[in-house]
Amino acid sequence: MRLQQLTAEHRDAILAFETLNRDYFAASVPDRGDDFFADYPARHAALLAMQAAGTDHFHVLVTEDGTIAGRVNLVCVEGGEAELGYRIGRDFAGRGLATDAVRQVCELAFAEYGLKRLRAATTVDNHGSRAVLLRNGFTVVGETTLDGQPALLFTRA
Template sequence: MPELQRLRPEHAPALFAFEHENRQYFAKSVPDRGDAYFAEFDARHAALLAEQAAGTCHFHVLVDGEGAVLGRVNLVDVADGEAELGYRIAEGATGRGLATDAVRQLCGIAAAKYGLTALRAATYADNAGSRGVLERTGFSLVGEPVLPAGGRTEVRYFRKL
């Protein structure tokens, strides 16, 4: 069973491979990270670890028994007891309930370890998989769908912990 781990320096090679191997897949449902992300990956990884150490973000990877990263589940913009949840699962690992399990785990960690009281999340209205994960893990749809500059309608979710 994959394990949810707090991001550490030694995750860098497996995380790079995960992002690189799934880049085209992720670009179908979220904005592409761009070439600079990969060219400057080591510096970016160090910056994420610094943000995590400062307590403004909490980054996690879902790792299989061989050390490969199967997914990411992150809490960003931590402030006033709340944070924004984001996640992505490798194309080859979808359909097994991994995102749902990882989000459930992180909700518990967010409350118990990070002292958070609520989480926010957003996804595209047409991303049924992501919407399902949020709804199965106790998030409720809030507000009206919005059409940002990118042209795809977004929906927002909220969950008290």
């Protein structure tokens, strides 16, 4: 597996990844909605524009044959901070890939992107996501709700 920064060439593979895993992801995080899938080429172009502007850093976890196994993103970059988000496809879950990919993105965040603090949130019942964050040095700093579900806030400096 290789972690790569998002490029235009990833567009079709990401759409396939999101489509294939839509129901799987919707079981633990809010669904992206039909509009996300209907006009994904425009969405992908917008992501690349945000990345070029430096407001976001998008990454994909790619297998040797070019299949997208996961995504790890740093969004809302401002004042030396960013919000971390990630998802690993059903066929790749349970192998430690999320933990490793998040570790790699944290290293990039601090060494390459010049960030000083990362934020993340996950619902209380998403034990896998909580474990990934804790394994990567995040600490719980508060509580919130995500789509009406109880959630925890995390940071890592």
